Amino acid sequence: MRNRLATIFALGVKELYSLRSDPVLVILLLWTFTFAIYEVSTNAKMEVENASIAIVDEDHSNLSRRIADAFLPPYFKPAQRISADKIDPYLDAGTYIFIVSIPPDFEADLYRGEVPEIQLNVDATAMSIAGNGASYISLILNQEITQFINQQGGQIPNAPLDVVVRPKFNPNLNSSWFLAVTQIVNNVTIMSILLTGAALIREREHGTIEHLLVMPVRPSDIMISKIWANALVIVVATALSLTFVVEGIMNVPVSGSKPVFFVGAGLYLFSVTSLGIFLATLARSMPQFGLLAIPVFVVMELLSGGMTPLESMPDWLQTVMQLSPSTHYISFSHAVLFRSAGFDILWPQALMMFVIGVIFFLLALRRFRKTIVEFG
Numbered sequence: 001m002r003n004r005l006a007t008i009f010a011l012g013v014k015e016l017y018s019l020r021s022d023p024v025l026v027i028l029l030l031w032t033f034t035f036a037i038y039e040v041s042t043n044a045k046m047e048v049e050n051a052s053i054a055i056v057d058e059d060h061s062n063l064s065r066r067i068a069d070a071f072l073p074p075y076f077k078p079a080q081r082i083s084a085d086k087i088d089p090y091l092d093a094g095t096y097i098f099i100v101s102i103p104p105d106f107e108a109d110l111y112r113g114e115v116p117e118i119q120l121n122v123d124a125t126a127m128s129i130a131g132n133g134a135s136y137i138s139l140i141l142n143q144e145i146t147q148f149i150n151q152q153g154g155q156i157p158n159a160p161l162d163v164v165v166r167p168k169f170n171p172n173l174n175s176s177w178f179l180a181v182t183q184i185v186n187n188v189t190i191m192s193i194l195l196t197g198a199a200l201i202r203e204r205e206h207g208t209i210e211h212l213l214v215m216p217v218r219p220s221d222i223m224i225s226k227i228w229a230n231a232l233v234i235v236v237a238t239a240l241s242l243t244f245v246v247e248g249i250m251n252v253p254v255s256g257s258k259p260v261f262f263v264g265a266g267l268y269l270f271s272v273t274s275l276g277i278f279l280a281t282l283a284r285s286m287p288q289f290g291l292l293a294i295p296v297f298v299v300m301e302l303l304s305g306g307m308t309p310l311e312s313m314p315d316w317l318q319t320v321m322q323l324s325p326s327t328h329y330i331s332f333s334h335a336v337l338f339r340s341a342g343f344d345i346l347w348p349q350a351l352m353m354f355v356i357g358v359i360f361f362l363l364a365l366r367r368f369r370k371t372i373v374e375f376g
Helices: 002-020 023-032 035-040 062-069 084-093 106-111 127-152 175-206 208-213 219-249 258-282 286-302 315-321 325-337 343-375
Strands: 053-057 098-102 119-123 166-168
Touching: 002 023, 002 175, 002 219, 023 035, 023 175, 023 219, 035 175, 035 219, 053 062, 053 084, 062 098, 062 106, 062 127, 084 098, 084 119, 098 127, 106 127, 119 127, 127 166, 175 219, 175 258, 175 286, 175 325, 219 258, 219 343, 258 286, 258 325, 258 343, 325 343
Parallel strands: 053 098, 119 166
Antiparallel strands: 098 119
16 A cells, blocks of 8 residues: 555656646646636626515514515525524525515504615625615615605605615625626636646556556556646645735635634545546547537536526536535635535535545546556
C-alpha cells in the first residue's frame, strides 16, 4: 500500500509538471479565476418565476386568507403556511425565498383606520429575484387590501400598509455579491473537466500513455493521480480567487466557513474530474474532447440553479438535474458562503456529491481500462 501511494503521488507530481509546461492551460486557468470572475458577475440577470413563498398567518381572517391565495403562478408557487418559529430555519436552509408574516388582528386594525405592518422576510442570496419579487409582493399586498376593504364597504386609510423590506444575506441587493461566487462555482466545473480531460488527451498525443503501460501501475492509480493533482490546482486557484478577487477586489463579504466550503469543493472536484476523464476516454483528439465537453459543462452551468432558479424549471428537469453534482454544489456553496450554514445542515448535499462522484469514478475507470487495452 505504501508503494502504491508513493506511485500515485509521483504520477500526480508528473501531472503538475505537465500542466506547468502547457502555457495555454496556465493562461486559461489564470484568466478564468481572475478577470472572468470580475467580468461575468455584472452581466447575468434573473427574472421572478415560480419563486417559493410561505405565509405566517397569525390573523386567521378572511383578508389574511385572501392574501395567501393571491400569490399565483407564474411568478410564485402556491404559498405554504408555516409557523413563526420556522422563519429563520427555512431561510437558512434556502427552502423559501420569501416569507410573509401577517400579525394578529391585522384585518380588525385596518377597519379601525390604523396602519398595521406586514413583515416580509427575503432571502437575498437570490439577488435579482429578491429585489423584483419584493416589489411584486408589495404591489399584490396593496391591491388585495384595497379591493377587500372596498368590497366590505370600509374606509381605506391613507396608506393601507407600509412595506419595509429588509433583505437577509445581501442587504443592498448587490448583484455582484451573488454572481461572483456563482461564477467561481461555474469556473470550477469548466476547468475541472478541461484539465483532467486535457491531461489524458495530451498523453495520447505525446505517446506518454505507452510508457505508462510498461510500468507496474494500475489504471486506478493513473486515474487517482490525475484526480488529486488537477483537483489540487483547482482548489488552490479557487482559494486565491475567493480571497483576492472576490473578497479583495470586489469587496464581497464571505460570512460562512471557508473550511466547510473547501470540503464541499473537494467532494465536487472528485466527481467532476472523474467526469472529465470519462469524457476524454470517449474522444480521440483534443478537438473532439472540446466539442464533447462544451455541451456538458454548459448544461451543468445553466441548469444547476446558479444562473437561473431551479424552481423556475419544469418538474421533470428539476428531477433530472439532481443527478448532476453541480446542482448540489451550487446549493452547498451558496448556503455556506452567504447564509453561514454548517455541515449539520448541508450533509445531504455533501453525501449526494460523494455518491455521484463514486458513480462517475467507476464509470470512468471502466472506460479508462478499455482505453489502455486499446493502446496496448
